[in-house]
Amino acid sequence: MQHTSLKPADIRLLPGLFDKRRSLNRDYLLSLRVDNLLQNFLIEAGIGDQAWHLHPSSADPRDRGLDRHWGWETPGSLLRGHFLGHWMSAAAREIAATGDRALRVALDDVLLGLERCQQENGGEWVFATPRTYLDRLARGLSVWAPQYAIHKTLMGLVDVYRDLGDESALRIADRAADWILRWAASFDDDSFQAILDVETGGMLEVWADLLAITGDAKYTTLLGLYYRRSLFDPLLADEDVLTNMHANTSIPEILGAARAYEVTGEDKWRTAVLAYWNWAVPRRGTFCTGGQTSGEIWTPPFEFAARRGEKTQEHCTVYNMIRLADVIFRWTGETSCLDYIERNIFNGVLAQQHPRSGAVAYFLPLEGGAQKNWGSATEDFWCCHGTLVQAHTRHSQWAFYAAEDDALVIAQFIPSRAQVTVAAHVLDVRVELLETAMRVGPDANAGQAGARHRPDRWLARVTIRSDDGAAAPVRIRIPEWVAGEVGVQVSEGTSVSLADGFAHVGHRGGDTVVELSLPTALRSIPIPDEPKTVAFASGPVVLAGLVDHEPSLSARGSSPESILVPDNERQWTQWLLRYRTVGQARSIRFLPLHEIEDQRFSVYFPITDAQPAHA
Template identity: 60%
Template sequence: MITNLPLSAVALRPGEFERRRRLNREYLLSLTDDNLLQNHYIEAGISNRLWQFKPSSEDPTDRGVGRHWGWESPSGELRGHFLGHWMSAAAREVAATGDALLAARVSSIVAELERCQRENGGEWVFGIPQSFMHRLAQGRAVWAPQYNVHKTLMGLVDVARECGDSRALAVAHRAATWFDRWAASFDDETFDEILDVETGGMLEIWADLLSLTGDEMYRRLLNRYDRRRLFDPLIAGADVLTNKHANTTIPEVLGAARAYEVTGEQRWADIVTSYWEMAVTTRGTYCTGGQTAGEIWTPPFEFAARRGDKNQELCTVYNMIRLADVLFRWTGERDYLDYIERNLYNGILAQQNNATGMVSYFLPLESGARKLWGTPTEDFWCCHGTLVQAHTRHQASIAYLDEGTLIVAQYIPSTLTLELDGRHVVVRIERSETADRVGPEANAGRSGSRHRPESWQFDITIESDAAAVVPVRLRIPGWVQGEPSFDVDGGESEVCIADGFATLSHLSGRTRVRVSLPCSLQSEPIPDEPETVAFVHGPVVLAGLTDRELRLHGNPNDPTTILAPDNERQWAQWLPGFRSIGQQEAIRFAPLYLVRDETYTVYFPVTNRVSEDIDARNRAAHNGEGERA
């Protein structure tokens, strides 16, 4: 059985992922308890903590430093949702790093939610009124109340699970009794109608609480929230996704995954595998690994007409990464890890501003696109909440255990600290020759390759007690071009490669493995418009820094006829840029995840220059014959 490592066992080392995590932590700490709780206080009528709806200074445009607006405005129907995201993110950060300051903040928030629950009569603990649920049941207009309350319950469950806070579990349990009564008041047909409107991630919460408590109330709620009108045709193979809102269904399927893990009932697993088949295998993705246009699933492999300003909603990226994690743990198949990697770089990193830490709700894939960044306190979109969670999950993606075998899944600089069969084991993953070196040592780096290496190179060091034997499996990504190499303790070593993994054994003491994964510039066409391509290096999508669509000339099957390395080196650091060559207009290309405020284009029409030359020669020959005739 494959399992995630405990969050506390994985520490990120300096690099892009650690830098993004720190940005995220700073943002979590910048938000005050009172402002995070503002809508819960309002709903509970705790007037001594209410802030006034008036400017905080003589400036009439000043609404108060830190007060929360956008989707968190007290007049908004999704008010209160963000606190749950914050609790989940903070709880995972505490579990991973032992952050004492965030731990104190989490404890304070839970205490205040207990207080709100008491003031609301002992059960209701949310930032919206109970009447919103009644409006949902009556078929009246209301914006996603189950989505909203799920976030608070999710936060409480994550605090209970990651921080061991029994108060959080008790608050969630008391709130769940309200839903048990409410759901039981409807016949099956009526409740199915309610679920067809929206369910949020409630199914996953009931499975989590069943696992944490063993209380049969949660089994009852689990079965009640089984959305048969979606799940049954899905299992039967019907296309229930085309043009359907994606992020209403992905959380439901994550709930089915959790239900299978808790109950062992096969039908839940069938829902999950059928969904992946329908959403990914037979539908395809953009070059980024993501999907959706205007928050809905595109038709299978028909993307050309769906590129616009609202591609790849971040919530879908995050939740599909979670689903891929589930399916890897169930199957051990490498493709799910490749999917995670592609979406980490071209979704989670690409949709976080690398200076401010703020979110881009969508990742536009139209020509001349620009990312639209959120603000610290003015927006609070759904993807705003998702992003703060996403950057506390990097540790969970790096490595797994399979009955004593360590699986290195993502090559993210990190240190793993494990106890295997009673033996202490430390594993360090570091970029080697291509490492980003900054600071005082930047001028002291080794010279290395003559030009930027066409490979990703990593040093993996394993240290353990003398008698420890640690089998290790290293993912060989699907983007690898050519044969990977493994230098074990200074000498080339033959490593068994099968099913997308290299297997070796650390026998005792210290083992150092240098891994070289060759890659090359690749083009990826749009399936229904194959003459339009994106350029990808390893798992990283490249963005052309141009404000419009330009036709490129060259061989699309050999993108080195179109692009060449650009500004490749500074000090001891290799830089990742490219530039166009032989084109009418010069374009620089940068990794999409490093693009901040520049306009960019990902997909370019390409005319095959070889075909053009052949056609020109044929025309010339034909014209010559005509003249002679």
């Protein structure tokens, strides 16, 4: 069954973990000065010393602009300008979802600046990337990813138009596309294929989006030009093109192919996308976190033991694979895609954002005694810096879908509220978590684990209202991690059935309350090719042991889960997801991976049956 995403304005996050992380991200987006976001675009347009003229009412320019952006945004960096596209995409989505006026003012100033740069460049070129970089790319000379950086600007402009309907953003992108079309069409087919084999960025997705928006035939031409034979032809033949290849060069191309299918209906695009997903996830497996790369490279199928290191799980791949899982679910309705998204949200998107500063960790290290390496506000601007600011504006997008049979699907247990029109009737749905390790509220007394200890289940309350008493079906995902029988309590007169990975609610109109009790248990997750090395998880949440190395743990004939017992489980009105080891030479405390800040930690532990040394 096919599904569609809801409009950003139809969903609001409710207070809790996800809204807190979104708010951190929003504050960071707003903290960046427009002049600094535009610095490399202004320099490339030859007006870098006139940045303050964008704001005639601003303070004396001698007092401003000293906190320039550095790292990958340093003037002279080969990837300069890439971050602004991510910022525009994130700002547009935050504005569309929340109506943020301050961000809207900043975004309007950015668009004015880009229009000025485009005019100064002759009416088409708008990018911070020098055009000479594309000349070097065409000549086979060394240059770092100019199409990648160019794509980010186009992506940001397209997202501003799609989320906010801003015509100026569309005009800038459409004019810039004319330059790219002339350049791409100037090569014979083999020569341009050689260019694409060096790098393409996510250009394919932009062309598909612009074709859908404008209907202009030039974007059909660009889709044809950007069909990379060395990637798509083997996928059409169902060959593995991923193993030991750089991951995030091809995922954006596959997202482009997905969008091309949705716009054109050509089956070759769909076939390639489904083949890529099958080789990337079902036929490859994942780390316990949901990630699948190390050093930005795809792991071999089900061979992860030798790939754990300080550069495991690049954030860009996490975010873009979540986007791909979203595509596959919308096309096929496979609930495994929603489980994949959930794992990667908790143990990637959340785990790679600093819980207090909002900074990004480029990689999530899975070596023993690892430590997250956090980026800075203005000194780094890695690629993952960009995908992070986008990811934390999209939690609500992953929470709900509309099914083709007019059902509203609750895909993630993210505290949120959706107000949508279903079958010509307004449906108001509220999702709350009552008793979980993330619970903070006026009361969080003992749940069904007993009167003394932390609840051993997630209790989700779904409140459904229809404004005129009209009936509308609602489906609630039953996660893969559920350990036991799902409990259901519903308002009188409402039917609920469990089938196909969902709780199907027969909402008959008016007010309906559904409470789902989702039992969870501590579980161990082995590395496929090293089954005696395991990680621990509770529900979708991977746990991290606070150690500066990778010690062996002794199970002595019992299951690995028996090694851990609850620890430091309660404070004020909040249950905490904490564990500690027992029967070991040294006690180790565990907490959720997404709560780790600067502590050293290990996720995986070798398990032995031997008596622990020095016990």
